[in-house]
Amino acid sequence: MSQVTMTVNGKTATGDVEGRTLLVHFLRDELQLTGTHVGCDTSQCGACVVHVDGKAVKSCTMLAAEADGASVETIEAQAADDGTLNVVQQAFQDHHGLQCGFCTPGMVMSATALLKENPKPTEAEIRHYLEGNICRCTGYHNIVKSIMAASGQDVDSIAAEVAAQ
């Protein structure tokens, strides 16, 4: 066991971890930050994405020890203290970018990181960026739409959902 100290959602967090302990397990089991999900256990699905020093990282593919000294942000810190959702969160709610919700924290964290790098991504850029985030429910249409909307872009053109009669 060794001690790690990192800043998690703006607060200092210290804990004893095994060398093998993954960051996701440190967050979930030690800090009770269960919004970061374990979907596939093998760094494929992206349900566990968090930000480490501002970069989107799959927290099941990083050791807790590697995050020693780092600043980590999870889904729990994305809304304002008064509960106001950030622009990405609000867009996922408004544009139905979720169903079962299990992939949603990872999607929101990836999308937030994308918009930091590229404030007005094209649909193609969104798709490319989200290759590592799997959703089994939505078919992705509303996820892409949510991110377009969060970046202030018109989504009417990809919202052709009117009654046919």
Next chain:
Amino acid sequence: MSIAHKPLPHKPLPHDAAALHVTGAARYVDDIPTPANTLHIAFGLSEIAAGTISVMDLSAVRAARGVVAVMTADDLPFANDVSPSVHDEPLLSDGSVHYIGQPLFAVIATSHLAARKAARLAKVRYEAVAPILTIEEALAAGSRFEEGPRIYTKGDATSAINTAAHVIDGTLDMGGQEHFYLEGQAALALPQEGGDMVVHSSTQHPTEIQHKVAEAIGAPMHAVRVEIRRMGGGFGGKESQGNALAVICAVAARATGRPCKMRYDRDDDMTITGKRHDFRITYRAGFDADGRISGIEFGQYTRCGWAQDLSLPVADRAMLHADNAYFIPNIRIESHRLRTNMQSATAYRGFGGPQGVFGIERVMDHGAHVIGLDPIEIRRRNYYAPAAAKAEQTTPYGQVVEDCILHEMTEALLKTSDYAARRDAVAKWNASHPTIKRGIGFSPVKFGISFTLTHLNQAGALVHVYQDGSVHLNHGGTEMGQGLFQKVAQVAAARFGLQMDAIKITATDTGKVPNTSATAASSGSDLNGMAVKIACDTIRGRISTHLAARHDCTPQEVTFVDGMVTAGRAAMPFAAAAKSAYEARISLSATGFYATPKLAWDRIKGQGRPFFYFAYGAAVTEVAIDTLTGENRILRADIVHDAGESLNPALDIGQIEGGYVQGAGWLTCEELVWDDKGALKTHAPSTYKIPAVSDRPDVFNVALWDAPNREETIYRSKAVGEPPFMLGISAFLALSDAVAACGDAYPALDAPATPERIWATIERLRDEG
């Protein structure tokens, strides 16, 4: 009216837990805080597909760090069975082994990791026998469920085919499908005083969990309470496949007196649990000169895996959808349910329906190619007659089709998708491009709504109104992302004339509503919405009677609108009405119960009315393929789908989009591969490819038909969970169309149409000239 502006109950509100999901606050079973002494469980798994255990040395497992107990079948105090049907599925091996991945023993340890590591330390020796893996092997060995094939017939198919103008025959292989719910299977058992057990289980079927846990701990069902607030996806994979985890957790909790928890690591989940049934469908079909079907003979062969599970009703539903949308005067369907040494295939969205539909869609596609008709035209000529025609046409199982709206829907879709022009454009493209070929495909769906096991078509609800006017809502349905809870809450709000924030949605709980059916067969909102409406109306009736007596009007004149209750000249907020009733000693709590009407079905004869109604849809998909590699892309999909008068157009459109992509995934990129020993080689997302964001169509237009159900369903809506899954077949047909541009023969492409299979089919076509 635009769907964006409909009032309750038809309002397109976001998912009820959307705000919890985007903040990470929504709790799944694995997120529930556990007591400090909680133990964790892992299974030790069989490494051979068939045989018996000669020696199982678990000494190293028991000695491993963190291990508290190890259990084998001999340690189970009561029933050793997790089957949802015929008690043929031991929780832990009884000495015989039936597939690679079968649980042999359970390790109970202080951590998830310790349990999993210890489970690998067993030394097991087997007496192996040759496994039965293929359809041919199962047929040769007579390895099947039921005594022989199930056969449904109508008319004389053989004579009709033999005298037809055009006769085609062929074989279609289609793969199974891994559910890949993002949240893996999970359960947590908390022992209570007096031997009672509380179980949190990620399940679509809490009553079944309660039933199997009670049997396993030797207690009546009243001693077991099962709760589930939400699943991270289900798709049928949590109808019976959660039994094993919940039961071992309860048994271990009973034995140790400590809370026990289990979640399958993804690799274990994919190795242990059942998947969609794969099918081989053989067909011989006769058409008249105009392309009308005169008769069809279908052979349906499915590998059910090692235990029966839900395979009989799955295979039945495949037979019941062998007609899809088409009137077939003469038909014979022969269904073989084969027992193989693989994971026990289970429920998966559509429950056999997609396999049956895909069979007849292949026949239509093949027929169009041979006769030289447009693939949509041949379908329209064979559709069941429109409802208005009152043609009394029956399905192969004798149900009159009274509600066919596909003629109008197809007409609308042809226009909105600009089909004719695009078909020409595809032909022009293919004439001038040797490498990249395009294809366009169309498929309709008619899907029967109701459980075919008729007694399952029932539901209960429990509604409380508190004296402050707030409402506690509970019913037997489970939430797996489909938005059931929100749709049903919209019903409750509408009945009481309240805003949504007055309604508290609560976790499904066997202690509140008993004897529930699985949330399956797309029936969730039909059944539970109706039960909730009935419960709400009981309370509303009591309040109305009370206020009518006080305010000199009839109970029927009391209204509940916009948060106000009006009786005679008195108008008061709903809360005041509730308080008034409470003070008059009137019960503000009610149960509701609903049983679907009009059903009568004999599955052995294959005759009757298994379905209350049908849900319809149609899709046009355009694709491009690279003929040098078989790589492919969906360029555009246009869908029109019938959700009746939708309870929530936004959530229903979400089901359609997600269903289409999942259906297209089944037939394109998702491939399950077992080796010749029976080992599943595609047991992680690294080797099993579900659609990613880039696989979504470039252009994706989805429209609701949005016309009221002719049957009296909840606010005239229709079930929407499964039917759109089958629209993904249009993507496969588009790929087949593109392949057809590489030769003259019919491609006879099998599914999944992976790049390898597309490439190989093109090579075969070109070789054939």
